[in-house]
Amino acid sequence: MNDIKIITTEDGSHSLYRPDLNETYHSFHGALQESVHVFINMGLKYYFEKCQKSTARILEVGFGTGLNALLTEEYAANNEVEIYFETLETVPLGSDIYEKLNYAQKMAKQEIFTAMHSAAWNWEEKITDFFSIKKIEGSLIDYQNNDLFDLIYFDAFAPSKQPELWSKSIMGKMHSLLNSGGIITTYCAKGQLKRDLRDVGFEVSTLPGAPGKKEMVRGQKK
Numbered sequence: 001m002n003d004i005k006i007i008t009t010e011d012g013s014h015s016l017y018r019p020d021l022n023e024t025y026h027s028f029h030g031a032l033q034e035s036v037h038v039f040i041n042m043g044l045k046y047y048f049e050k051c052q053k054s055t056a057r058i059l060e061v062g063f064g065t066g067l068n069a070l071l072t073e074e075y076a077a078n079n080e081v082e083i084y085f086e087t088l089e090t091v092p093l094g095s096d097i098y099e100k101l102n103y104a105q106k107m108a109k110q111e112i113f114t115a116m117h118s119a120a121w122n123w124e125e126k127i128t129d130f131f132s133i134k135k136i137e138g139s140l141i142d143y144q145n146n147d148l149f150d151l152i153y154f155d156a157f158a159p160s161k162q163p164e165l166w167s168k169s170i171m172g173k174m175h176s177l178l179n180s181g182g183i184i185t186t187y188c189a190k191g192q193l194k195r196d197l198r199d200v201g202f203e204v205s206t207l208p209g210a211p212g213k214k215e216m217v218r219g220q221k222k
Contacts, residue, residue: 004093006100010212014101016065016093021161025064027187029212032103034187035067037210039153042218043185044075047151051181055082057147059177061140061165062155063089066116067103069133073112076130084124086134088143093117140165140173148179154186159193168196175200178221189215 005017011030017023027034047056060068069085076083095117104113116133119125124134136143140156141164152174159166166188174184184197189206194217197204202219209216 004091004097006097013067013103013106014065016097018091018157021157023157023161026067027210027212029210031065031067032106034210034213035071038187038216039068039155039185040071040075042207042216043151043153043183044072046218047183048079048081051150053081053150055084056151057084057149058086058151058153059145059149060085060087060153060155062153062157063087063092063135064155065093065101065103066098066113067101068153068155069116070103070107070109070113073116073127073131074107074109077128080130082130084132084134086136086145086149088136088138088140090137090139092121092135092137140170145177148182149177150179150182152178152182152184154184154188159188159190166190166193166196168199171196171202172200175202175221180221182221184219185216186218187213187216189213189217193217 003019007015007017009015009028009031011033013032015024015026015031098117104110115127121135121137126132156162156165194204197219205218207216
């Protein structure tokens with residue numbers, strides 16, 4: 001999609017703007033700090049501290065810029081835990097965009113970031129000793145997998161932009177894809193989402209949001 005534009009958020013990190021949705025990929029208050037808070041601190045770090053394991057299988061809804069994947073690889077390397085990362089994307093970025101994003105420069109991980117983006121689609125690639133990725137070009141609605149996950153990063157565009165991805169049936173699908181005790185984390189904290197998550201079997205926690213946002217949500221499979 002050639003009309004995607006690179007923008008700079010308030011913490012100095014890049015995000016993208018999609019004119020067709022009139023939506024940005026991250027909070028304009030700060031892309032990097034939002035991803036760290038919602039998906040790493042409240043998701044990945046919480047999971048490892050709670051479960052006391054040395055491995056994790058993660059499903060991400062929305063590969064986007066690759067920021068969540070890069071932060072997850074950094075956590076895996078720093079903590080020497082083995083992570084398998086499966087991620088869905090319907091609009092893969094071209095090298096003309098992802099090579100200009102500044103996350104890897106800030107984190108000194110340009111080679112790893114490029115390896116993630118240039119990895120073959122629909123095929124598992126081992127990026128480092130601690131991190132493997134499988135990027136799937138396709139929609140969550142069509143996604144099927146018999147293997148279960150420990151953690152889901154639910155990072156789809158906002159419910160107002162992609163309501164079909166936030167339905168109760170999709171939340172039920174997320175529940176079915178998690179191991180017992182598995183976690184789903186998202187920046188969204190709408191009341192309907194919390195009710196739907198509870199209805200399909202999650203214990204729901206409303207947590208402080210990333211800077212600029214009041215709340216976020218984490219669900220745990222009972």
